Amino acid sequence: MSKTFSVITLGCKVNRYESDSIASELAANGLIEARRGEPPDFIVVNTCTVTGRAGQQSRQAVRAAIRANPRAVVIATGCHAQTDPDSLSGIENLCAVCGNSHKDKIAALAQGILASGAIPPQALVFRDPIEDGRKPGSPERPVTGLRSRPVLRIQDGCNQWCSYCTVPRARGKSRSMDPEAVARHLSGLSESGSCEAVLTGIHIGAWGLDLDPASCLTRLLTGLSEMPGLPRLRISSLEPNELTPGILGLARKGFLCPHFHLPLQSGDDGILKLMGRPYTSAQYADIVRGINEALPFAAVGADVMVGFPGESEEAFRNSLELVETLPLAYLHVFPFSPREGTAAFSMPGRIEPWVMKERTAALREISGKKRAAFHASLTGKSAVICVEGPSSAPSIWKGLTENYVSVEFESISPLRPGSLVKGRIAPGPAEGPVRAVLEPPPPEPEVAV
Structure with a gap:
């Protein structure tokens, strides 16, 4: 009987892509993805380390997976496994810790452990510094059919070293997928x-700068736009x-x-x-x-960090006033998290947690108003909706518009997740899901008799 697996993902879309890649590799090696509610034989927890809280949640996810599936082989991977393997390796009944440097070896490791039936007494640790020349996209098996809106990582790593960020330690230097590989995927x-x-990507705007000859993201996208039959890109x-x-022109x-x-911070x-x-x-x-001005109904979102060391009341007010005046559709607000090894870790002027909490709440309130106003501005406008799947209600489906609005709409006919349907944004209350109405299909052509 075939062994089953499950992949648990924390963090960003890059992790989501890599989890899908791992799942594809495991399936290619004969494992079957466990159904919802079915205890898997093998579990991968793909961790995050962007904040201290993310690292804590990653460890909690590993422990929860082991507790819920005491007979399963559990492996931790991802950014937290790369930057702080020791905090994971001591977790009881964890079989292995695989940093980002060994993510593409997980399928082989799973086969070996499952075949031997031997669980190591302490977690094995596989973690090396990220190789500068290693191209992203491994494993190279195309990720297809796993999601209604599949993710493709075309770049990995970062050279920017923002003073608060530990991601370069977790991901290494910027590396680009070759344009031919992007087109193939x-x-x-x-x-x-x-x-x-x-x-x-981790720093997608740096795509191509490390290639020989060097290129840029605009050139890549322009070339892709000339290829027939590609899906719409986000x-x-x-x-x-x-x-x-x-x-902007391609949009x-x-x-x-x-x-x-567009991260503001x-x-x-x-x-x-x-x-x-x-x-x-x-x-x-x-x-x-x-x-x-160029695209009045485009959705523009922003990351905003609160409580960075030295953020005075005036500095925070400047952030507040800026986002209030800009035509933003939503904000992603998060508090500063001191990460050891970063320049900001030792900066003076740490902000009290209660102050950060108040500032976070103030910005999130603005975000809610921005989102509601943006949705209201779209009422009556046409939309091309990517079908994500059925809702819990009969004949109600969920989808995402081209300008990043999650909508619900009615369709008696079954729809294929990942397909595109045309509709219009319907008027509705500010609270609750945004509703859309599908356009009727074109009439069948008359057949001459």
Whole structure:
């Protein structure tokens, strides 16, 4: 009888892509993905370390997986496994810790442990520094059919070293997937029926700079736009100063989804400088307003960090006022988390937790109002919806519009997850799901008799 597996994912879309890749490799090696509620024989927990809280949640997820499945082989991998393997290796009944350096070896490791039936008395640790020349995309098996909106990681690592960020330690230097491999993966997704794909990376705007000859993200996307039959593309996150006129033009043509997630982090220039961010608040504002002028119904989202060391009341007020005045669709707000080994870890002026909590709440309130206003502005507008699957209610389906609005809509006919349907945003209350109404299908052509 075939062994079953399950993959638990914490963190970003890059982790999501890598979890899908691991699942594809495990399936190719004869394992079967466990059904919901079925105890798996093999579990991979793909961890995150972007904040201290994320690391804690990762350890909790590992312990919970072991507790719920005492007979399973459990392996921890991901960024927390890469940066702090010791905090995981001591967890009782954990079989192995595989850093990002060994993520592509997990399927082989699973086969070995499951075949031997021997559980090591203490977790095995597989972790090396990330190789500079190692291209992202491994394992290279195309990830198809796993999600309604599959994710493709085209870049990994980061050279920016923002003062608060530990991700370069977890991911290594920036490395780009070859353009031919990007095109091959996207063609495979299209052939499998995917109508939307999400391009992601740790610092996706740095794509191509390490290649020989060097290239850039705009050139890659322009080339892809000339290939027939590719799914519509969505960029997961992009540094604001790396949004080029060419990328904006591809969104205007409909090749890219009109959705841009542009990390802000702070609306105060002094804090931005301490963070090591390569733009000013005025430059960020000009970029967001430029998107709004070119694409009035594009969704622009922002990351905002509160409580960075030295963030005075005035500095926080600058952030508050900036996001209030900009045409943003939503905010991702999170408190500063001191990460050992970063420049910000030893900076003076730590902010009290209760202050960070209040500031987080204030920004999240603004985010809620921004989201509601953006949704209201779309009422009556047409939308091309990527079907994500059925809702719990009969004949009600869930989907995502090109400008990143989660909607529910009615369809008596069954729909294929990952397909595109046309509709309009319906009026409705500010609270609750956004509703859409599907356009009727075109009439069947009359047949001459």
